[in-house]
Amino acid sequence: MDPVLVIQSLISGVMMGMVYALLGVGFSLTWGVMHVIHISHAVFGLLGAYFAYTLLTLYGVDPVVSAMVSTPLLFIVACAVYQVLIRPLTKAREMVVASMILTFGLAIILENLLVLVWKADPRLLTPSYASESWIIGPFYLQYPHLIGFALSLVGISSLYVFLKKTTTGMAVRAAWQNQEAARLYGVNLFRISMITFALAVSTAGAGGISLALLYSFEPHSHNLWLIYLFLVVIVGGVGNVIGTALAGLIIGVITGLSMAFLPYQWVNLITFGLLMVFLIFRPHGLFGEVG
């Protein structure tokens, strides 16, 4: 087997995997901390992508800048969504199920609002470096992949630092590990939940933009992106930020290797099959449900 092909596949695969991880880390966090399966997480990612597309095509704003701008904007929007839609769900006996049904409905609404505004036409995010590469020896590091990879590293590590080092972040982790105890310590669970939710959704914007640098997108794309999210959560473990990042790497490696060695027809099947086997043997993800 040709080593250049293998390594090149690995390089682009890993970078692609990390982009999935960036979109998935917020999804994983929401699920782990709040027991909310946020089906509309990917649609918020799409929202970020359309935002970046509009700014790029109308004003020439680079997607990376849009990613940074969209993050606080989405944070605010998500806070509102939390207060209006998510908070009432805490009354449910099974919040996981109720949140899934509600956010499913929200995803449909947002998808069709996107159609009304931007039409169903597929779009591409094409900054000047869209199809350029940084060439090192025989290897091509495609700029969109690199940018996505960089955004992912920044995004995920920021989230990690927030959770581990800041007081709010530690409160989030505490609430997640033991809700009763956290309440006893005076932690306002609603406020913590809102911040967690908003934080998770705000990373979705950057994640969506990174994905849009790699692939074309249209309002319906969130359905496909949702599959990537579930993949990342399986391997990384629900709620596990570092695990999600590593999951991205692993999925990238699996995709890259299988594309280098197997007929492409079998790649998706092998990927899902392996993940299935993997889950059977390590049901809590590679790294378990740690903070």
Add this chain to the structure above:
Amino acid sequence: MGKKKSKHAFLLFFLIGVCLTAGLPASVLGAAKPIVIGGSLPLTGQYAETGQWIERGMRYWAEEVNAKGGLLGRPVEFKIYDDQSEVSKAVTFAEKAITVDKVDLLFGGYPGTAARAVMAVAEKHKYVYVSMGGHMKSFQQGYTYSFGAPPLMGEWWYEGFFQWLATLPANQRPKRAAVYTINNPVGLSLMDSINRWTKKLGIQVVINEKYNAPLADATPLIVKAKQLNCDLLFSNGFFPDGVTTIKAAKALNYNPKAIVQGIGSVIPAWVKELGRDGDYVFSGTSLYNKLNYPGNDKLNAYVKKKYGLDGYPLYFGFGYAWMQTLEQGVRGANSLNQTKIRDWLKTHKVHTIAGPMTFDKNGLPPPINFCTQIIDGKVELIWPKNIRTREPVYPKPAWK
């Protein structure tokens, strides 16, 4: 008190006015009962973009027909259901249109898998169904009421490209082909002509792989094609995977002599979003908007004015052409009797924006062999030679 009364009066007059205006078109055409054409399109979901273009083409046809006095002296109107890009819904809505709404005629749907299923429904209820069809296999099921007018026939899609390629001296033709095909009915039907022609032209198919959607990474595909010195690339897929492949080809500086695209490059977004990166790809088509067939000028002008596009998109043309065929069948048979329409269509020639067509017993016209190439952001016709709009650019210039 006075304010409320005048408000009510205004509302009353407004409503009367609305009713009068709404009733006007019917009264202009002698208040004749409209001819209803029914069915479903994917107006939301995965295939919404194409579904909407088909609808626009259909409605433009209806406007024209009604402006000229209607069909059989009656106005035409549509009953379009949204099948949400789901095959089973396309089937139930087809049945609803036929048995509940009791529509007079059916219109064709999208994509090929839905068309395959609806062709069955149309056959069961003996309704003429003019659509893109579902590639060759769907026309080999013994259905008599289906017509592809024109069809989107994967088996014919690359005929024109290969016929053109055959005119090149052997030493200029590509020698080694990399064929990447999406694993679904469209992709599989595209492979048919590749298998036949590469043998004829002495082109070695070095790579022949299928992939399942989604195509997550086209990098390995391109690297392989490069390493094996493939100078002809077939990207037999839709827009998302086609785009991923082209972007990778540019990023990895892969410069084959020609790149052939499946059905991804036929939608307006290809040129709009890829810009110059989308240039020089070859593809097929079932109709071409710059040909001299009657109606093309009008449609182009309309699309330019309304959507700012340089020439009507393929699916707009499809919607219009299928309706033209149906219209001529109805006029020819002078009846809304489905069997009479079917028999007339099978024994007469129709003239549409896609050119003249006659239909064989399976409802297919003779094989279409258009080949297109995108040059300077425009879709040019390069085959058949006598209607060529521009000389093909070959070999493909290197990426800048």
Add this chain to the structure above:
Amino acid sequence: MKKVPLIMAVLTVAVMALFPLLRPEVYYLSFLFTLFMYVVLSSSWNVIGGYAGYLSFGHAAFFGIGAFATAKMATAFSLSPLLTILSSIPAGLLAALVALIVGYPCLRIRGPYFSVVTICFAFVVDLAVKNIEELGGAEGLWMTFMDLPEETSRAIMYEVMLLLMVVTLATVYLLGRSRFGRGLTAVRTDEEVAETMAIPTAKLKIQAFVVSAFFPGVAGGLFAYYLSYIHPDAVFSINISILIVLMAMFGGGGTWLGPIVGAVILTVVNEGLSTFAQAEIARIIYGALFIIVTIFMPDGIIAYFRRWATTQRKA
């Protein structure tokens, strides 16, 4: 079952069975066929999802297995219409067998991870069928029509699906009331505690999973014949899996009536909206329905009305 509800149920079934005699338009037979089918799907899913608490998100896999098995058998052996319809039973058994094989390792996984592994499973089955040409592959399979007028053939499919629905609902009802059902409830409430009480949780779960796969398999076989053309995208779609879960939980998982209510409401609303509203608006209203119901009835519709009925009785 108490006498009055039982008589009512029998009467309802009788009325539905006699409906085709009214010579309704074919569309209504088809619409009800689809409706009954979703009742079958959501009710049988409920055995593993609502009763046992293991939310399978890949149930379309069993539906699709049944569909392709039937289509393949019918075309390979040129089966007559009667045999084609009957072949949906072995197709269902095949789905049940697959559930047995897959359930054994997968049911050891709890909570959200079980859901995720079932998603993977559905993709694996979908991709496997697409890659295997003998099963139709990515082209799909065509089936021959019944050589009967459409009204008659649709009426036949209607009656068969009605029969399947009755059998499914009766089975699920009886299972729910039995020791088996109580065992599943124990598993859902607290599996560890159930194990300490010597309840054979593993066996119960697998049996539940197998039962929950059989009926969708049969339904899939009938669906294939009803469409006359079957393609992986039409039966393995994750949208179907999600819809099944939503119908059951929206109506009220863990109750016998819940999936029926959920399936009926969602199917009727979806169809109605598509008929009367502009495409995107219809979808937005559909999405809003989920939000509104979940906010006001977070545990499902049945649970809400039961609670309301209890408070009314107290008043």
